[in-house]
Amino acid sequence: MWLDRIIDILPELAKALGETGLMVGISLSLAILFGIPLGVLLFVTDKGLFFENRTLRSVLDFVVNIVRSLPFIILLVALIPLTNLLVRTTIGPGAAAVSLTVAAIPFLARLVETSLREVPPGLIEAAEACGARPLRIIVSVLLPEALPGIIQGVTLTLISLIGFSAMAGIVGGGGVGDLAIRFGYYRYDNVIMLTTIVVLIVIVQLIQATGNRFARIADKR
Template structure:
């Protein structure tokens, strides 16, 4: 394959991957964040005590997380057609990517919030803060480094998922690797796709780690 053609294909596929990851990451994290907050604050004796609802939501999140992504993509094809008008292409791939993001990020948010010192919550309660104020000014503020790392992990996972949807015509780098690298026996295309994916993951991980360190009070004190 000519060098110019390879660059053109890589550029288009990279843009499709970035589009899928960005849109699904934003929508999925915006939905997953409040779910994660609820899971972390709705247990017995917690801010928004609702243990029965907490268990139900937890079961739904666990069920969604335990479903292999490639099976999820195929299983929700009717829903994807209803939302995107088609079951193939970049726009269609955003639907399963978003659904996979929501429970994944929700559990990461829950874990980050549960790591916040309970003494800070009690102190805020003693000062008369409302549950919403405690969530915004204490929990989210203190858990910010963990939330950033969680979002970074989510984006990295989405990059991997976006490559998987190439197997079902989702477009992006995965689709390029399968159509040209595998089906047309062009190992140079497959190698180029792998290198671009590695560089993309490294860039996202490095940026996320740097941002988390910036907001980590312990790091700044040292």
């Protein structure tokens, strides 16, 4: 009986998965594209490093903290005008992706910054002693050495994005989380609620396992 119910819901579930994939995919890609450089910038402008710049560093730090202190649901609503400007609509997965991206960039940037801090200062000094340019040090020393941590950071961002995307229903973004809320919560449909939860658990476990695997491969210590 409940199996029939699940089969009935399969098309809905598939659509929801597609929407989640789209929202999370867009925002994760943009987070990687902008969050990693932002994390690097937060690190190299800090005290004692080669692009030390107190003003820039404080501004970046402040902005990152602001975005990170807003609950995602508030951010989602607050960014509606920006969303309208960027994607010319305020509903659908594309619209939700804007807020998700804005939340994900500083999130990942902090994690990247933290993994860069794990690189021994002596190694950075050694690279400077080789006569390398700052950009060369970033590309050939900092990023490769922090890679396992960055991979873990991307994994964590992805999982958080899946969590955040459950709220995307507010702006009609759809997705698996929204499906659980609409059917499971509003209609007391426990079968759908359980099904979506199981699906989400499986997805998150798979992502974490894959992330760990890649991080381990990258770790040569």
